[in-house]
Amino acid sequence: MPQTDLPPFFSRTTSGELQIEDTSVGTIVDRFGSPTYAYSRAAIESAYHALDGAFGERAHRICYAVKANSNIGILSVLARLGAGFDIVSYGELARVQAAGGDPAKTVFSGVGKSADEIRGALAAGIGCLNVESEAELRRIAAIASEMNRIAPISLRVNPDVDARTHPYISTGLKDNKFGIAIDDALPLYEWAHAQPSLDVTGIDCHIGSQLTDVSPFRDAAERVMTLAHQLAERGIELEHLDLGGGLGIRYIDETPPSAADWIEAIRSVVDADPLARDLPIWIEPGRFLVGPAGAMLTRVEYLKPGEHKSFAIVDAAMNDLMRPALYGSDMAIVSAGTGTGRRLARDWEIVGPVCETGDFLGHDRALELAEGDLLAVLGAGAYGFSMASNYNTRPRPAEVLVDGDTCHEIRRREPLESLWALERLPPGD
């Protein structure tokens, strides 16, 4: 593994201790225990400002994809910056509201919205439903009409663009379950336009996640614009274009485009088109806003050096951070504080206590370790805690928001009893 650069707002003191903003991770773990997720507030804010600034004078909305990290503390930081939200369940909408976010600036994506979710979203005054199939469009029209409401909708079109990312997180190919094939969209738009309970407000597309090249974004925007012209010819006027999320981040040695590159790729298409000149552009970034801001802090419990493989067993596992086990993702793991045991330099397998061989956080990591050392898994602010589970009856970690030299516990470590609080013993004989 190549040497890792630290993300913005992460640094080392002269004595080599890892800091997030002005707070040492040793202090965080002393206060909140291990494992713990720690996020830099300044990193989130600066990522947001980078995107926001890249739009310049153009009308836009940044709808943060809540699934990346749905802690209400994080959502409130983004809501205060003026963000809208992209949700995929009624639960996420309830979180947005609990965090002070505005449902009117929220879009609802997802292929399987239930009738209750659609009703709940309309009652809350959702900004737009991103519709992913003809069946869903019909269901929304019927529910809105029952409720005497007009549902703002956008069709999520599938532009058949290869995002060239991991197959599990590529969504814009015609074989994917997402969206409506762009070639089938026109008659559905015409149908929707004729429904009194529907208000056609936009076109939506999201082609995948962790993209490290801008050209698929440009291709998708071009296809969306072709459709926008066909709609205009039929008298269907749009109020926004939603071009999705997906901008990648650096985990190890990726070289993703910057915020400015991404927005420039989109603007190179829409700014040049008179039809789109005054149309607000919406985007749905998740990972870019919160990924680099977060680290999962974990302590080395045991070292098991071996002839073929050497294992560093840490107190975090696949249940706490699923990305390595689920996608084989490489995430940087750096030393964050030293324990008192004997130090050993090896290529370590960094593994957790869960009873599965797939339970690893990293392979072959050249580190000099001692028992009791603290490690930080970087880039863990997105799809880290939000995908964590209680597998092996392991309470999920605490989450801490670092703000300069102070930190706020935005989620406490789960108390053990809470793990079975909803369970009941069956009646005895």
Ligand code: LLP
């Ligand atoms: N919009 C929609 C409709 C999405 O499905 C997603 C992510 C996003 C926006 C945000 O994408 P982002 O900007 O974060 O790339 N668990 C996987 C990632 C799954 C992404 C799912 N959809 C991972 O850990 O890599």
